[in-house]
Amino acid sequence: MSTATPSTRPRHGDATRDALLDVAFDQMYAKGYHASGLKDILAASGLTKGALYHHFGSKLELGYAVVEERVLPLVRERYLKPFGQVEDPVAAVDRMGVRMEEELRRKGVLERGCPLNNLVQEMSGVDEGFRRRLESILEEWRSTIASGLRRGQAEGIIDPDSDPDAAATFIVASLLGAVGFAKNARDVVPFHACRGAVNAYAATLRVEAAPLPSS
Amino acid sequence: MSTATPSTRPRHGDATRDALLDVAFDQMYAKGYHASGLKDILAASGLTKGALYHHFGSKLELGYAVVEERVLPLVRERYLKPFGQVEDPVAAVDRMGVRMEEELRRKGVLERGCPLNNLVQEMSGVDEGFRRRLESILEEWRSTIASGLRRGQAEGIIDPDSDPDAAATFIVASLLGAVGFAKNARDVVPFHACRGAVNAYAATLRVEAAPLPSS
Amino acid sequence: MSTATPSTRPRHGDATRDALLDVAFDQMYAKGYHASGLKDILAASGLTKGALYHHFGSKLELGYAVVEERVLPLVRERYLKPFGQVEDPVAAVDRMGVRMEEELRRKGVLERGCPLNNLVQEMSGVDEGFRRRLESILEEWRSTIASGLRRGQAEGIIDPDSDPDAAATFIVASLLGAVGFAKNARDVVPFHACRGAVNAYAATLRVEAAPLPSS
Amino acid sequence: MSTATPSTRPRHGDATRDALLDVAFDQMYAKGYHASGLKDILAASGLTKGALYHHFGSKLELGYAVVEERVLPLVRERYLKPFGQVEDPVAAVDRMGVRMEEELRRKGVLERGCPLNNLVQEMSGVDEGFRRRLESILEEWRSTIASGLRRGQAEGIIDPDSDPDAAATFIVASLLGAVGFAKNARDVVPFHACRGAVNAYAATLRVEAAPLPSS
DNA sequence: ACACTCGGGACGCCCCGTTACT
DNA sequence: AGTAACGGGGCGTCCCGAGTGT
Numbered sequence: 053m054s055t056a057t058p059s060t061r062p063r064h065g066d067a068t069r070d071a072l073l074d075v076a077f078d079q080m081y082a083k084g085y086h087a088s089g090l091k092d093i094l095a096a097s098g099l100t101k102g103a104l105y106h107h108f109g110s111k112l113e114l115g116y117a118v119v120e121e122r123v124l125p126l127v128r129e130r131y132l133k134p135f136g137q138v139e140d141p142v143a144a145v146d147r148m149g150v151r152m153e154e155e156l157r158r159k160g161v162l163e164r165g166c167p168l169n170n171l172v173q174e175m176s177g178v179d180e181g182f183r184r185r186l187e188s189i190l191e192e193w194r195s196t197i198a199s200g201l202r203r204g205q206a207e208g209i210i211d212p213d214s215d216p217d218a219a220a221t222f223i224v225a226s227l228l229g230a231v232g233f234a235k236n237a238r239d240v241v242p243f244h245a246c247r248g249a250v251n252a253y254a255a256t257l258r259v260e261a262a263p264l265p266s267s
Numbered sequence: 268m269s270t271a272t273p274s275t276r277p278r279h280g281d282a283t284r285d286a287l288l289d290v291a292f293d294q295m296y297a298k299g300y301h302a303s304g305l306k307d308i309l310a311a312s313g314l315t316k317g318a319l320y321h322h323f324g325s326k327l328e329l330g331y332a333v334v335e336e337r338v339l340p341l342v343r344e345r346y347l348k349p350f351g352q353v354e355d356p357v358a359a360v361d362r363m364g365v366r367m368e369e370e371l372r373r374k375g376v377l378e379r380g381c382p383l384n385n386l387v388q389e390m391s392g393v394d395e396g397f398r399r400r401l402e403s404i405l406e407e408w409r410s411t412i413a414s415g416l417r418r419g420q421a422e423g424i425i426d427p428d429s430d431p432d433a434a435a436t437f438i439v440a441s442l443l444g445a446v447g448f449a450k451n452a453r454d455v456v457p458f459h460a461c462r463g464a465v466n467a468y469a470a471t472l473r474v475e476a477a478p479l480p481s482s
Numbered sequence: 483m484s485t486a487t488p489s490t491r492p493r494h495g496d497a498t499r500d501a502l503l504d505v506a507f508d509q510m511y512a513k514g515y516h517a518s519g520l521k522d523i524l525a526a527s528g529l530t531k532g533a534l535y536h537h538f539g540s541k542l543e544l545g546y547a548v549v550e551e552r553v554l555p556l557v558r559e560r561y562l563k564p565f566g567q568v569e570d571p572v573a574a575v576d577r578m579g580v581r582m583e584e585e586l587r588r589k590g591v592l593e594r595g596c597p598l599n600n601l602v603q604e605m606s607g608v609d610e611g612f613r614r615r616l617e618s619i620l621e622e623w624r625s626t627i628a629s630g631l632r633r634g635q636a637e638g639i640i641d642p643d644s645d646p647d648a649a650a651t652f653i654v655a656s657l658l659g660a661v662g663f664a665k666n667a668r669d670v671v672p673f674h675a676c677r678g679a680v681n682a683y684a685a686t687l688r689v690e691a692a693p694l695p696s697s
Numbered sequence: 698m699s700t701a702t703p704s705t706r707p708r709h710g711d712a713t714r715d716a717l718l719d720v721a722f723d724q725m726y727a728k729g730y731h732a733s734g735l736k737d738i739l740a741a742s743g744l745t746k747g748a749l750y751h752h753f754g755s756k757l758e759l760g761y762a763v764v765e766e767r768v769l770p771l772v773r774e775r776y777l778k779p780f781g782q783v784e785d786p787v788a789a790v791d792r793m794g795v796r797m798e799e800e801l802r803r804k805g806v807l808e809r810g811c812p813l814n815n816l817v818q819e820m821s822g823v824d825e826g827f828r829r830r831l832e833s834i835l836e837e838w839r840s841t842i843a844s845g846l847r848r849g850q851a852e853g854i855i856d857p858d859s860d861p862d863a864a865a866t867f868i869v870a871s872l873l874g875a876v877g878f879a880k881n882a883r884d885v886v887p888f889h890a891c892r893g894a895v896n897a898y899a900a901t902l903r904v905e906a907a908p909l910p911s912s
Numbered sequence: 913a914c915a916c917t918c919g920g921g922a923c924g925c926c927c928c929g930t931t932a933c934t
Numbered sequence: 935a936g937t938a939a940c941g942g943g944g945c946g947t948c949c950c951g952a953g954t955g956t
Contacts, residue, residue, distance in 0.1 A: 164392055165391070170392070172388075172451050173385055173388030173447055173450075176450055178299065183451060190451060217460070218464065222441070222464035224444075225441065225444040225447070226437070226444050226461070227444070228448065230437070232387060232440070232444065233405065236398060236402050236405060238398075245430070245432070246437045246440050248433065249433065253471075256468075256471065
């Protein structure tokens with residue numbers, strides 16, 4: 053109640069609830085929402101149904117909580133924060149890609165991909181509650197990049213004719229697509245290649261990068 | 268080329284099997300593999316379990332067949348064929364994007380996204396058989412673009428210093444990511460933006476490195 | 483001794499579980515394991531699948547529990563206890579046979595035979611878990627008789643040259659065979675005849691090798 | 698039609714039907730009637746449902762045919778014929794036991810036991826058609842022995858005061874019980890022990906075996 | 913007559929997310 | 935927060951007929 057997370061219910065120190073969320077995130081990340089049974093989650097957490105239904109009204113609510121209290125913070129901590137720490141937006145985009153690739157090289161991550169992207173693809177078409185929550189994360193991500201680009205425009209680093217929103221959308225979508233591709237290929241190389249291309253694209257947004265007037 | 272798939276039995280006139288595949292594709296496209304119950308598939312097709320299990324040994328095999336005999340042909344027909352019909356690879360990439368966007372504007376497609384991408388994200392981490400089959404589709408797609416780029420290099424259109432494989436990977440990944448993004452947003456605009464950026468990126472592959480036309 | 487079985491969980495007051503076991507025993511006794519559907523068991527017990535799978539992990543486990551917690555106690559109570567109460571082993575064998583015949587004359591028993599023998603024949607070749615559990619019951623039965631005979635030898639009643647183990651094996655096997663025969667014939671007479679012969683055989687184990695009284 | 702088998706329909710040379718019966722016998726012998734799926738039988742025989750249902754109206758009829766055309770001949774050939782070839786009935790009983798033990802020592806037989814006994818226990822309480830057919834086999838077996846004993850009485854070898862029918866019942870039941878016991882124990886020793894006891898019992902039926910008048 | 917492909921559903925066991933009571 | 939019970943639904947198997955061809 054004191055340290056409120058912006059998005060949802062204020063959660064103080066509730067170890068059981070946290071454990072549930074951790075395990076649930078793990079499972080849903082690895083296998084998706086549908087393939088994650090409550091049974092497995094309970095077994096893995098050493099808790100019982102009573103505990104789960106005490107904290108969450110249903111599996112769906114648990115899923116929502118996973119998105120809000122695990123996926124969102126993760127995205128913020130892992131990608132948005134590093135992005136904000138670099139002033140040059142193009143470099144910041146690179147930083148973000150580097151961060152993702154580092155993550156991808158950790159054991160087990162390549163097989164599981166990106167928790168956000170996984171849920172987006174599996175759940176967006178199935179459940180509106182999921183869709184909205186995931187959309188807001190994507191939007192936050194996108195707008196963070198867009199803001200950076202706009203700041204760059206203001207500072208004269210970024211081409212004022214470029215469209216920061218469109219570019220940010222593209223960068224997010226491409227990175228997600230790249231992770232998905234790498235996950236399917238079980239290989240980091242595709243991601244690395246994509247990252248290079250994203251950087252190349254981002255570089256074209258620079259002021260000096262557009263020497264010729266467009267047709 | 269139209270009737271027989273290389274990998275499995277060349278089916279002659281088997282309307283039941285086809286109907287099953289059609290419906291299964293539909294459901295798995297719309298809701299994903301896990302959320303598609305055999306019951307629904309059966310009900311929608313007007314057939315019974317006997318019919319299904321006569322043609323497919325399990326739900327998994329049905330899923331595999333959907334990938335091989337529906338998703339693969341669809342990708343070939345819809346994206347690879349148009350790509351091959353254009354000689355300029357950069358234009359061909361644009362053509363591919365246009366084709367995807369057209370598709371996305373059709374009723375109901377926006378909500379469902381891309382059948383290939385959906386299954387890739389949902390199943391790659393869960394089942395190896397799915398992963399392999401989907402990977403081979405992605406690879407075919409990727410290599411088709413790469414071949415186009417290499418041909419462009421031979422013809423002096425494409426920058427000989429560029430890496431066709433990496434570029435092709437990026438293009439595919441970005442397009443998939445873009446569709447996924449649009450699906451979540453329930454909006455074609457993000458896809459359109461991404462398409463423009465992909466085109467811009469592709470244009471940088473040109474020999475003269477022509478500047479990107481804004482979307 | 484009455485409530486807890488040594489091998490599995492000592493169940494306190496679990497009426498549901500007991501009811502399930504009772505009904506399952508009934509069905510498996512009457513129709514065998516394979517022909518006993520969970521549906522029937524559930525219907526007969528007035529419970530639901532949830533209850534069943536709360537207590538037993540599978541039909542197989544239910545079957546095992548039936549053997550351990552119903553068949554075994556039944557054999558102990560009905561045949562081994564009476565056997566132990568008679569000091570003369572030959573008379574005790576007769577007592578055991580009498581007890582079985584009494585049982586066989588009860589309504590419905592003739593058609594169903596011996597629960598132990600039924601399961602032995604149906605399941606020994608199919609499932610190792612069943613086989614082992616049933617074997618341990620048979621062994622307990624056999625060794626109880628063998629002990630009685632050995633005691634008889636020590637007391638000078640039983641021929642010291644006879645082989646108590648072999649004799650006990652024979653007695654058990656013959657009684658089981660006799661019940662099986664009677665069950666197929668739907669007639670107690672065969673069992674009665676066999677019982678007489680078993681007694682005759684047992685009498686030959688006496689020291690004086692008293693001649694057999696005809697049935 | 699020319700070479701009629703006594704029990705059922707006159708079957709000439711029908712290879713398909715024979716193959717089906719062979720395989721069905723095999724499966725039902727090994728796993729019992731219920732656990733033998735038509736699917737397995739068909740797969741093992743390389744035939745299809747069409748063939749099966751052309752020759753047999755149902756699984757039940759197939760089962761009946763197995764009993765009549767496989768189990769019955771087997772019992773006759775293996776046990777009754779040897780019995781008939783020995784004139785001394787006591788020796789003939791021994792012969793029969795020897796024959797069974799030989800059989801039991803063959804690879805795979807110990808695990809499967811006696812086809813007749815298996816079906817008797819599994820099916821007698823479930824299906825009247827099975828029960829009757831199996832009963833008639835048991836009765837033939839029993840009466841064969843009884844006839845031998847009566848012949849022995851006529852020849853002055855067998856105690857005229859003994860009851861050939863009861864003795865025969867006992868012998869058959871004991872042997873079946875012994876095979877069942879051995880099957881469960883996965884060990885021939887119990888059978889051997891029983892066989893010895895059966896012989897001992899049979900010996901008491903001899904004229905000279907009863908020196909003392911019964912009480 | 914004989915055998916095969918195809919299709920039908922009822923039923924198999926099991927698991928699911930959930931609720932009720934303690 | 936935990937145990938017990940719920941009951942609908944999961945996929946797969948069962949035995950069986952229909953239709954076809956040979």
